[in-house]
Amino acid sequence: MTSTLWTRLQDPNSAVKALVARDADGAIRGFCHYFLHPNTWGTAPICYLEDLFTDPAARGQGVGRALIDRLVALGREHGWGRVYWHTQETNATARRLYDSVTDGADGFVRYVIRL
Ligand SMILES: CC(C)(COP(=O)(O)OP(=O)(O)OC[C@H]1O[C@@H](n2cnc3c(N)ncnc32)[C@H](O)[C@@H]1OP(=O)(O)O)[C@@H](O)C(=O)NCCC(=O)NCCS
Structure with missing residues (x-):
């Protein structure tokens, strides 16, 4: 994208932030949600990219x-310590992008107990 305008949407009452990509006409072309959380292995906040x-x-x-x-x-x-996210193993399109912007998946496997 040659011309991108950035908007950070920040409700001071919410920990969830958004980054919005707009084209030259101002139309929204994409977004991501993220939030920061503490890290028990260091002092820098960690950024979780939610979607x-x-x-x-x-x-x-x-x-x-x-x-x-x-x-x-x-x-x-x-000064964040890292940015990380999850994706479905089968999401080949997203994984092509993620493999190209990182050194590849880091080997962690997610477990969930739904409450
Ligand atoms: C995954 C997603 C965010 C990628 O967004 P995008 O704007 O198309 O990505 P980009 O144009 O920046 O693509 C970058 C890289 O991803 C890969 N890629 C993306 N779309 C591709 C496609 N349709 N075919 C092949 N490769 C593709 C390529 O490696 C590309 O690298 P290149 O630019 O060097 O060719 C988008 O497809 C999407 O919104 N998908 C639905 C929601 C989703 O699955 N989100 C991820 C959840 S974890």
Whole structure:
């Protein structure tokens, strides 16, 4: 995406933040939700990227990559320890992007007990 305008949506009463990618006309082309949490192994806050979604009409144009890059840049600016996220094992499209912006999945496996 050659021209991206960024909006950080920040309700002071909510821990959940959003980063929105807009095109040159101001139309929203993608977003991600994230929040910071403490880390028991260090003092820097950790960023959990909750979800990432891009406009189906704008896919494959670098919007998803740009959102991750922007979040990482924010993290560097603010001293976060890391940015991490989950995806479904079968989400091949998302994993292509994630494999290209990281060193690959880090080997952790998620377990859930639904309450
Ligand atoms: C996953 C998703 C966010 C990717 O967004 P995107 O804006 O299309 O991603 P990008 O254009 O930045 O793609 C970057 C890389 O991902 C890969 N990629 C993305 N879409 C692809 C496609 N349709 N075919 C092949 N590779 C693709 C490529 O490796 C691409 O690298 P390149 O630019 O060097 O070719 C988007 O497909 C989406 O919103 N999917 C539905 C929701 C979802 O599954 N979210 C992830 C949940 S964890």
